Amino acid sequence: MASKLSVHLGSYPGNAFAVLERMQPGIVKIYNQSSEMNIDEIRRRCPNALIVYRHYSNRDFREPADRFFDEMRDTLNKLRGRGIVWEGVNEPILENADDARALNAWFVRFAQLMHNEGELVAGFSWSTGNPTPDKLPIVLPQLIDAAAAVDLHAFHEYYKQQGGQADWQRYREFERALPAHARKPVIITEAGWDDNGDPRTGGYRGKVSEQQYLEILKQYDDALQQDPYVLGAVVYQWGDGGWPSFELAPMINLFAAHVQSTGGGHVTPKPWPLPSFGPTFSVAPQTITAGQNATLSWSAPNARTLLLDGQNVSASGTKSVLPAQTTTYTLKITFNDNTTQTLTTTLTVTPVGAVQIKNVAFSPTTLRSGDLLNVSVTVFNGTTETLQTQGPNPGFVYEEGDTFKSRGYAEVRNAFRVGIETEAGGALDHPYRWGLGAPLAPGQSATITGAIRLKTGRAIKYWTGLVREQIAWLQDQQGTQTITVTGGLSGIVEITNVSLTPTTVNANDMLNVSITVKNGTAETLPTQGPNPGFAYEEGDTFRSRGFTETQGSYRVGIDFDGRSLFTIDHPYRWGLGAPLASGQSATITGAIRLKTPRAINYWVGLVREKIAWIQDRQGTQKITVTNTPAPTLSFTATPIAIAPGGSSKLEWNITGARAVALDGQTVAAQGSRTVTPAQTTTYTLRVTLNDNSARDLAATVTVSSDSQPTRPPTVTITPENVARLKTFPRPANDNGRGLHFHIDLRESTIANVVPQLLSIGCKWTMIYAPDENQAQRAARGCWNAGIMPIVRIGKKVDEPFDPVVYVNKLKAIGVPPYIQIYNEPGDDREWKKWPGNDKWAGIFGARWAQAAIAVYDAGGYPGLQILGPDEFNTAVASVAAQGRTDIWQRAFFALHNYGANHPPNYPYDPITNKTIFEDDVAALVFLLYAAWMKEKIGYVLPIIGGEGGWQYGAHEDQRYPKVESPLHAKYHAEMFEWFRTGVVSNGEPLPDYLFSVTPWIAGGWGGDDWWGGPLGDKTETINAVRALPSFTRKFSWDGGAIPVPAYSFTATPTTITAGQSATLQWSTTNATQIKLNGEVVAASGTRAVAPAQTTTYTLHIVFADNTTKDLGATITVSASSGLPALQWDARLDALGVKLTRATDARAWRLVSAVYQDETESGGNHNVYYKLQKADGAPAAGVKLVVDWKDRPPQDDPAYVTTDANGEANCPLWAILHPELQDGPYFTKTVNDPSDVVSGMGLPVNRHVNFVLTYKFQ
Incomplete structure (x- = not known):
């Protein structure tokens, strides 16, 4: 019978599509991998598979479903119309009926939203074993509408070491308890083995063999076959490195073969079958207190008539009942064949007042802040049952603000407790609860004492209640008493001041916000971003700007009249800047750029995110936005650089001003003047605005002779290096001028930003792209305009992603695929979780190398x-460790050359007078990076601008002025002029390897924006760059000859002992053919050799002009040490794998060590052994050990024994960082002396093998 099993994909392993095509599963689940190309590929290869998608979110069902829907909208837009089944919130935990009602409302709304989009929904995604049998009668009556609204019901079912199959087929109880109209087909969206939910210890790995695990999965498959309404199950998981103990990769071929052997995956044609069961009759809850309701539920699909206590009812339904005493209800069913069946259910009613509070005392009634309020409550048990209870025991002391849940005493169903409530209320009723101390026998009383340390100065009422947890409150409002606390805090968090100014603003001007918040509670208030000072654009929301709600955080927010129903309330929110301590105040400032002319009310609110609005409609103020244009202030010089005797034209255009003066002389508001300065001169235009404020505008005309270098290059490059640089694509009419693209990559923004870049002559730009589709969208707009786009993948260093999709998206539109991988890895903001100061560089280097190889x-x-x-050294080392130094042939360096407030020639300027090797906080820092590259790689990569320049307002170094106008304009113009003059600011010639500089940033809602932002357009800088002469940058090779060919051929080491190996290495340029001892080889490469005697190897090179060159490398072989000849794979050295020879006269000697990388390993990750006797025959029964460094004493090493062929193998699991050479594994024989191989592991978690051959001699 076709298998119902398939896989849960946490990523797309390299063989994923081939394995799925082989399996032809009936179902596949994708977890948070939104590539439409990959999903389309699955659909192409597996046309009958039901594809289930889960979007990852921190939101739960206590928030509106609309927020979850909005969060996943981009993914939905990418994947819509593909017949996907969408899961909602994952593994909800329901404690009571209120939780169930909230979940019901959530899925009803989510189904409505998704059905409006034409998409299918799977409801609930229950965690394994849930809802538990004791909770099912409580929660299920509240979930019927949701169960009926969705298209399928999703469950997670796992095998456990303790409990085995106990949680299998729990879906039956849930579906059976539903009325017939609410039952739906079932999918199991997580299955397999899970003992504790821990990614590293919960799964099957290390507990059973792969074959044993497959047998368990086959048993589960057989169980699912019993229920035709179960469409399939996915085994967790394949491809998510964060869950190693669950990883299916080692057995994926075994698993796929099983599914394939059954005839492929089970496909259930539509209409999908619905669950069908015999008649049911139940009541929920089963126990109530007199005066409460309960609900009867029944279902009898094949009945002709049903009588509920003698009255006709429909075949399935519910009825609310309110009995005064314990009652048994009877359902008589007559089936179509005239047979009958009678079902009963009993509802237990507890009489009111049978358990009572007899006495309450609060003392003292007046106390100082920080003192204890003592509580004494006496409870009498007037029933015939012994009352069960729970903690905390009498005598327990609470702090004001605590709750029984926060102190670890959540409700236990049926337990009796007393609780204290106040008229101040709170998120949890009766937050201070105590148990009875021990079970209370019939007719007995118990006095429960406790205390609460009060802190908030106020006079409010306190009272007592008696609860039967998760059943009912039996008494409340007992012993009400006013308690007065003197001194202390106000007990509230409140807004104490609001300022919205000005009340009348021009369109596109800023509304300034100032809000003061005081913390009058005893707690420190948590907060989140954006920080005070953040500026919004009208139409933004805190979500669109990347500051979604963090539960429990305090923020202030601005709302206004006429806000769209489809816009989140209080869309402009700010955090407090830092956690706000008890008794402290914080003033939060911010701004909103208003654009729409109108007069409406704005006001302020205070929110505790995802919990409640604490205050609202504070400081309401009518704000009028007018169409009055802001003053126009423009003053430029064209050109800004002239030769002696040359002229420049000053032009100005001023509106909204009372007076204008050029260098003290009154001039018209609009005009021009031609100037011929003899030396570099700055002209000043003073503008007096209508409000009598003054602005000084400056334009500098630089007078210089033809620029010539005055300083030799810091880094010189070889003709071979020049030849490499020439192969990289550059834009037409390249001028080296770039500017970082806007952060917003919507079509409308792209349409605005591209013309802005063209207006200042940009030929390069950096695009920060969160996904490949946005990358393609922005790159297309730039490329079509003649601007070379460099795409930075918008992912954290420890965030999984597929870089190849970015390459493919750019190639698809004909754009050279320049892909920057990661950004400023030493900044902890570039990580989801900072790995620590001693680890980050190594991890970055390994991950960068892995992604770079994929891009290449x-x-x-x-x-x-x-x-x-x-981080540079670890990246270079990781590339070398993986044997892929060829990627440097097409790699580039993304330059961040921020200048702080230093001039462009820093640190070579007269004030500092140092070199870049002594102080690198400079726009010239590329000189330092070039030196690093030449030292470590052997040549300099193209350096292409990513970020940099001068941030507006920078003033880190007090020796230099603050970067404002006109310095911001002057510095950037000088940097761009490097590419025209051919001389950089310290007098060095412009190096060929510097392709472009790309300052920060066209736009992104920040103070550095060249257009827009809270500080407005950087008009003076924009005009200064526009005024630069047009030109095409010249390289050293423009018009020159082809560089002289370069070549090298070496042997390392040049002397070996017989049986050892050496490595030949060669590199050539401008060659058409290379032969090594007559064999054609690549232009550059390496080869391990083990000559038996002294040997000279010959490299024959044929150049492009048909000339030839023969190079020789000699390896001298000395006499043998008596040890056997060793075949040693040179790649092992780069990983840090080492051989330690045994000193015994006779021992197991290593004769061969071969490394199989991920392209050679077949997906395995083992040590493979072959052991030979002295005569070369297979050695059977030899025991070997695989051990590891720092093994805990309670763990055992792994042991294997050779078979009749002298062979054995052992899997490896632990990671190896090549740059750290920290492989943990070592191996040897157990019972005889042996050579030891150490330092093995999985390089950056790639699947590789180590093949070791030993011979006894």
Whole structure:
């Protein structure tokens, strides 16, 4: 019978599509991987598979479903119309009926939203074993509408080491308890083995063999076959490195073979069958207190008539009942064949007042802040049952603000407790609760004492209640007493001041916001971003700007009249800046750029995110936005640089001014003047505005002779290096001028930003792209306008992603795929979780190398962006460790050359007078990076601008002026002029390797925006760059000859002992053919050799002009040490794998060590052994151990024994960082002396093998 099993994909392993095509599963689940190309590929290869998608979110069902829907809208827009089944919130935990009602409302709304989009919904995604049998009668009556609204019901079912199959087929109880109209087909969206939910210890790995695990899965498959309404189950998980103990990769071929052997996956044709069961009759809850309701539920699908206590009812339904005493209800069913069946259910009614509070005392009634309020409550048990209870025991002391849940005493069903409530209320009723101390026998009383340390100065009422947890409150409002606390805090968080100014603003001007918040509670208030000072654009929301709600955080927000129903309330929100301590105040400032002319009310609110609005409609103020244009202030010089005797034209255009003066002389508001300065001169235009404020505008005309270098290059490059640089694509009419693109990559923004870049002559730009579709959208707009786009993948260093999709998207539109991988890795903001100061560089280097290889292999140009030598060195070492130094042939360096408030020639200027090696906080920092590259790689990669320039207002170094107008304009114009003059600011010649500089940023809602932002357009800078002469940058090779060919051929080491190996390495340029000892080889490469005697190897090179060159490398072989000849794979050295020879006269000697990388390993990750006797025959029964460094003493090492062929193998699991050479595994034989191989592991978690051959001699 076709299998109902398939896989849960946490990513797309390299063989994913091939394995799925082989399996032809009936179902596949994708977890948070929104590539439409990959899903379309699955659909193409597996046309009958039901595809289930889960969007990851921190939201739960206590928030509106609309928020979840809005969060996943981009993914939905990418994947819509593909017949996907969408899961909602994952693994909801329901404690009571209120939770169930909230979940019901959530899924009803989510189904409505998704059905409006034409999409299918799977409801609930229950965690394994849930809802539990004791909770099912409580929650299920509240979930019927949701169960009926969705298209399928989703469950998670796992096998456990303790409990085995106990949680299998729990879906039956849930479906059976539903009325017939609410039952739906079932999918199991997580299955397999899970003992504790821990990613590293919960799964099957290390507990059973792969074959044993498959047998368990086959048993589950057999169980699912019993229920035709179960469409399929996915086994968790394949491809998510964060869940290693669950990883299916080692057995994926075994698993796929099983599914394939059954005839492929089970496909259930539509209409899908619905669950069908015999008649049911139940009541929920089963126990109530007199005066409460309960609900009868029944279902009898094949009945002709049903009598509920003698009255006719429909075949399925519910009825609310309110009995005064314990009652048994009877349902008589007559089936179509005239047979009958009678079902009964009993509802237990507890009499009111049978358990009573007899006495309440609060003392003292007046106390000082910080003192204890003592509580004494006496409870009498007038029933015939012994009352069960729970903690905390009498005598327990609460702090004001505590709750029984926060102190670890959540409700236990049926337990009796007393609780204290106040008229101040709170998120949880009766937050201070105590148990009875021990079970209370019939006719007995118990006095429960406790205390609460009060802190808030106020006089409010306190009272007592008696609860039967999760059943009913039996008494309340007992012993009400006013308690007065003197001194202390106000007990509230409140807004104490609001200022919205000005009340009349021009369109596109800023509304300034100032809000003061006081913390009058005893707690420190948590908060979140954006920080005070943040500026919004009208139409923004805190979500669109990347500051979604963090539960429990305090923020202030601005709302206004006429807000669209489809816009989140209080869309402009700010955090407090830092946690706000008890008794402290914080003033939060911000701004909103208003654009729409109108007069409406704005006001302020205070929110505790995802919990409640604490205050609203504070400081209401009518704000009028007018169409009065803001003053126009423009003053430029064209050109800004002239030769002696040359002229420049000053032009100005001023509106909204009372007076204008040029260098003290009154001039018209609009005009021009031609000037011929003899030396560099700055002209000043003073503008007096209508409000009598004054602005000084400056324009500098630089007078210089033809620029010539005055300083030799810091880094010189070889003709071979020049030849490499020439192969990289550049834009037409390249001028080296760039500017970082806007952060917003919507079509409307792209349409505005591209003309802005063209207006200042940009030929390069950096695009920060969160996904490949946005990357393609922005790159297309730039490329079509003649601007070269560099795409930075918008992912954290420890965030999984597929870089190849970015390459493919750019190639699809004909754009050279320049792809920057990661950004400023030494900044903890570039990580989801900072790994620590001693680990981050190594992890970054390994991950960058892995992604760079993928980009290179896909035909892209991988970009490296770093700021320090540590991360640079680890990246270079990781590439070498993986044997892929070929990627440097197409790699580039993404430059961040922020200048702080230093001039462009810093640190070579007269004030500092140092070199870039002594002080690198400079726009010239590329000189330092070039030196690093030449030292570590052997040549300099193209350096292409990513970020940099001068941030507006920078003033880190007090020796230099603050970067404002006109310095902001002057510095940037000088940097761009490097590419015209051919001389950089310290007098060095412009190096060929510097392709472009790309300051920060066209736009992104910040103070550095060249257009827009809270500080407005950087008009003076924009005009200064526009005034630069047009030109095309000249390289050293423009018009020159082809560089001289370069070549090298070496052997390392040059002397070995017989049986050892050496490595030949060669590199050539401008060659048409290379032969090594007559064999054609690549232009550059390495080869391990183990000559038996002294040997000279010959490299024959044929150049492009048909000339030839023969190079020789000699390896001298000395006499043998008596040890056997060793075949040693040179790649093992780069990983840090080492051989330690045994000193015994006779021992198991290693004769061969072969490394199989991920392209050679077949997806395995093992040590493979072959052991030979002295005569070369297979050695059977030899025991070997695989051990690891720092193994805990309670763990055992792994042991294997050779078979009749002398062979054995053992899997490896632990990671190896090549740059750290920290492989943990070592191996040897157990019972005889043996050579030891150490330092093995999985390089950056890639599946590789180590093949070791031993011989006893």
